[in-house]
Amino acid sequence: MTTTTPSPARVGLPHPGELSRSQKLMVFVLSMTTFGLANIITEVLPSIQLGPIELSISYLAFVPVVMVSLFHPLWAALGAPLGEIIFVDLLMGNFSGIGELEGYIQLALGLYIGGSLVRDPLRKWQVALAAFVAVFIDKVLGGITDIVKVLIGVADAEFVEGLPESILVLEAVEQSVDIVISGILFGAIPAMLLAPRLHGRIEPLLGMAPRTPEVPVAQRARISAPFVILALVLGLVSVVAAILDELDLNGIVLEGEFVENYGPQVLWISVGVALTILVIAILVARSRATSSIAASSSDIDDRLAAAAQAPATVTTEPATAESSAVESASPVSTDSTDK
Amino acid sequence: MTALVAGEGVDEPTGPRLAPAPKRTRRRERDTLSVEWVKLELLRTAYATRGGLLTIMDPRAVVIWYVILGLSPWFTHNLTVLVILFTIAAISVIASRVGPLILGLFIIGLLGEAVYVFIAAWFFGGDSGTVIALLELTLKLGTLSMASMAAFVSLDPEKLSDALLSFRAPALLSFGVSYGYRMLPILIDEFHTIVDGHRLRSAPVQKAGFLGWRVLWRIAEVTFAAFYPLMLNTAKRTRTTVEALETRGFTYALEHPDGQRIRLAYLRYRWRDAGLIAGTALLVVAAYAVGYAAPLEVRDFQ
Incomplete structure (x- = not known):
């Protein structure tokens, strides 16, 4: 790894936590543009189809992950999925209406949580973990959404011979392949190489100081990220349960098409309840995060280190962690041609 | 720059060719990966105008219809x-x-x-x-x-x-579309230039390897590496654009009801x-x- 020392936080430059309005827009636009371009490249990369399983790169996850690791995670996470929608779907005439909304929410949520986990972008394993978490959340939510679609779309889906198992198996295989390819090969590995190199160089171009572990970013779901995940999982479980319940009723008691309209309404109510829970959870998390921003959270640091399995990352000094990281040889021949 | 590199063709297995490709069928498969081809194809798709029943309708009516x-x-x-x-x-x-x-x-x-x-x-x-x-x-x-x-x-x-x-979607969406619509050709051009620079400065892949994995590896490598200068350049350009826009009160106008009314008056x-x-x-x-x-x-x- 190159000896990228963090440039000292510049006096006078605003910290990424307290951005001006135009800087928020800058982060948003930068994240949107780069991920949009990355998606255009993904569109033309080849994919190998092995029966139902497609060995393809669904997106170059490292681009938005670098963005959420280096800049304010919220604005970068909101911008990146929009770049995909605008550059690939809208401009290429591939816009799928409501389907885009679900994809946007999944990816933005994943990236926001992933980016919030990063405390020091110079630590490669934190960035790698952020990439994995972001893609994992996106893909798992996507898989659940697909299954839910089948459950809504097919009458008495769980009574059809072989259908629930096959959907479950297909989704599980597909999403795991995606998590490995997009999350690790094209997510974690390039991101952990790229983020430390850009750290301290790209932020001054937007007129802001780099993110450092000393001053955590405000408005990130950091302290209670597990809390948000838990709330989300619970909410989704409740949705699935509600649908199963509803299908059950549909099969036994309710008949006729007027009454069938009753089913989706119950479903929407449960979705609404789940969303309310989620919003409340996020609000609570945010208030907690902003109130206890000064409190250093060494326990999460320990957990991160344990998750990354890096032996010496517990030490708080960035340089030590950098040198002790397992990965040292960088295959990316980076050059700094600034035009 | 573009024409030169594309026309002369650096001797590399993934070398780009212009549209009238040389009559070597062996090359055709790899030609689809050429950045030049991709660029042309994408621009054609993005900026082509198509007729159709719904084009003459008000876009809000089309969304409701959908x-x-x-x-x-x-x-x-x-x-x-x-x-x-x-x-x-x-x-x-x-x-x-x-x-x-x-x-x-x-x-x-x-x-x-x-x-x-x-x-x-x-x-x-x-x-x-x-x-x-x-x-x-x-x-x-x-x-x-x-x-x-x-x-x-x-x-x-x-x-x-x-x-x-007009359906109260966030104003940033509308801004993103306008911005992307104008920046797309510049960005693709820039990416192309960076990739060409990498290829000019590096030796071609000697052997394709099993299933051409060396070629694929090179493509991945160059793609990753290209994002480093690309991100820095885009950051610079973004700052210029956003500051120029904000000096003219862009966000204010975008969110102000009067600004929206003027913008949507043609619908x-x-x-x-x-x-x-x-x-x-x-x-x-x-x-x-x-x-x-x-x-x-x-x-x-x-």
């Missing part, structure tokens, strides 16, 4: 209704002149998905009932996809974003828009009525 037709199949399990709705969607796809490429990909994707699910279901002991159940799902997904194809293929992205803005509903929405709503109601009169459920086949 929502009506796309959501209506999800409220029933009645196959009669679904078949009628599917037919309506198919007719509108034909009327809005969706290109054969997009249409072909859609059909292959939809059928392929259903076939794979059936094979897996058969593995777990499925039967003909499973086929009917999958047919139901395929009809629903197909109707939704065809409605979105018909609505959005023929709609200018800026018009569409204005329609969404107006006409009689034909009302006709489109009313006609679609009538057709959907009629489909449900027919389905109620002659119901055909999945469980009839089990």
